[in-house]
Every structure is written in structure tokens, then in C-alpha cells.
Amino acid sequence: MNDAGLNLSDPEPERRGLLLVLSAPSGAGKTSLARRLLDDDGGGLELSVSVTTRPPREGEQDGIDYHFIATETFEDLKRKNALLEWAPVHSNFYGTPRAPVEARLANGGDILFDIDWQGAAQLHAKLPDDLVRVFILPPSAEALKGRLEGRGQDSAEVIAARLARAADEIGKWQQFDYVIVNDDFEASVAELKNILAVERRRRSRVTGLHGFIDGLQADLRRSF
Numbered sequence: 422m423n424d425a426g427l428n429l430s431d432p433e434p435e436r437r438g439l440l441l442v443l444s445a446p447s448g449a450g451k452t453s454l455a456r457r458l459l460d461d462d463g464g465g466l467e468l469s470v471s472v473t474t475r476p477p478r479e480g481e482q483d484g485i486d487y488h489f490i491a492t493e494t495f496e497d498l499k500r501k502n503a504l505l506e507w508a509p510v511h512s513n514f515y516g517t518p519r520a521p522v523e524a525r526l527a528n529g530g531d532i533l534f535d536i537d538w539q540g541a542a543q544l545h546a547k548l549p550d551d552l553v554r555v556f557i558l559p560p561s562a563e564a565l566k567g568r569l570e571g572r573g574q575d576s577a578e579v580i581a582a583r584l585a586r587a588a589d590e591i592g593k594w595q596q597f598d599y600v601i602v603n604d605d606f607e608a609s610v611a612e613l614k615n616i617l618a619v620e621r622r623r624r625s626r627v628t629g630l631h632g633f634i635d636g637l638q639a640d641l642r643r644s645f
């Protein structure tokens with residue numbers, strides 16, 4: 422059991438997994454970036470599927486986009502401490518199931534989170550060393566409005582509420598390790614891949630180095 426109350430395996434795997442958090446105001450292109458990163462990474466990265474009390478949008482699949490649950494079920498998960506973090510967003514509740522994160526981290530796997538700044542802050546409080554936080558921004562207010570209208574998923578009232586909220590959300594940018602202005606999708610994908618590649622090489626995450634260096638020192642000290 423570590424500081425965050427997570428059950429992790431002992432001994433640790435060769436590489437300690439990281440938690441990559443993508444946050445953004447809705448319409449900034451975060452979901453498309455997340456999907457692309459998951460596709461291109463070839464299984465090294467797994468998406469954390471959140472629970473939500475929001476009804477599914479057209480085309481969304483239960484268990485893939487979200488686990489769509491009733492408010493009573495959400496309250497029950499909270500009571501059982503089964504959520505690693507949770508937050509109200511746009512008058513619905515969202516949360517990260519704890520068990521899949523524990524299982525993946527125990528195996529040295531990396532996890533991608535598509536969660537808001539409130540969730541990112543809660544994960545940071547629990548697992549500061551494992552977290553890599555990326556904030557995605559739209560290039561302009563017009564671009565954000567255009568994307569929300571263009572995806573045709575929400576009513577004019579919902580879009581207006583999302584735009585108003587975006588101004589506040591953007592104010593949280595300094596709580597993130599990296600900020601990407603998503604003007605050119607392919608350039609943003611490349612930036613994200615670079616961040617992931619470098620963060621995976623961080624010394625503290627390459628736990629297998631301990632054994633390698635012990636062996637190397639022993640060999641060097643032995644007289645040849």
C-alpha cells in the first residue's frame with residue numbers, strides 16, 4: 422500500500438508506469454488527440470474509462486467512452502472509496518474507477534486520463550510523482566465555438582454554458598506540466614508523443630536501472 426492508498430505489487434516492475442492526464446475545455450480537440458495517441462502507441466498506453474451520470478451522446482458506447490451510471494450508483498461508488506478522484510462537471514458527476522488504475526500500475530503500464538482540472542488536481546495530490554499533466558488549449562475563442570457547433574452534439578444553450586466555463590477552466594493552466602495550443606492537429610500529436618517518450622525515460626520511472634547498476638558496479642569492482 423503506498424501513500425495514496427493504492428495496492429501495488431511488490432517487487433516493483435522494471436519500469437514504473439505513468440499517469441498521463443489530458444485536460445482541456447470541451448471543444449479543444451482533446452478527445453481526438455487522446456484517441457490518436459492510444460492508436461499510435463500500440464498498447465503501451467491504456468485509457469482510463471470514467472464513470473459518469475451524464476446520459477450517452479449519440480454514437481457513444483457504454484464501457485468504451487464511459488461507464489454510464491445512475492446517480493445512486495455513483496454515490497455508492499463514492500461511499501465504497503471505489504473512485505480515485507471525482508468531480509461535478511457541467512451539472513453531471515464524473516469519476517475515475519480505482520481498481521483498473523491499481524491493476525495497470527502494478528504491471529508497470531501507462532494510463533491515459535481524459536479528465537478535467539479538478540480531477541487532475543486530485544490525482545496530483547495522491548500520486549504526484551507518477552503524474553504527467555498536459556493542458557490542451559484552442560488557438561482562439563472562434564475555433565472553440567466552431568468546434569463545439571461543428572460536432573453537432575449539444576444544444577445552443579449547452580454550447581453557451583461550455584464556452585462560459587471554458588474561460589474559467591483556461592485559468593487553471595499553471596497547474597499543468599505542459600501546455601499544447603492545438604492549432605495544427607498533427608503538430609499537437611507529435612508534441613504529445615514527444616512528451617510521453619521523454620517522461621517514460623525519467624530516471625525515477627526506470628526502476629530496472631537499480632539492478633542493472635548494482636550488477637555493473639559489482640563487475641567493475643571485481644578485479645579482472
Ligand code: 5GP
Pocket residue numbers: 444445446447471472475506507508510511515516517535536537538539540541
Ligand atoms: P464530456 O461530458 O464532454 O464527455 O466531458 C466533460 C468533461 O468532464 C471533460 O472535460 C472531461 O475531461 C471531464 N471528465 C471526464 N471524465 C472525468 C473523470 O473521471 N473525472 C473528472 N474529474 N473529469 C472527467
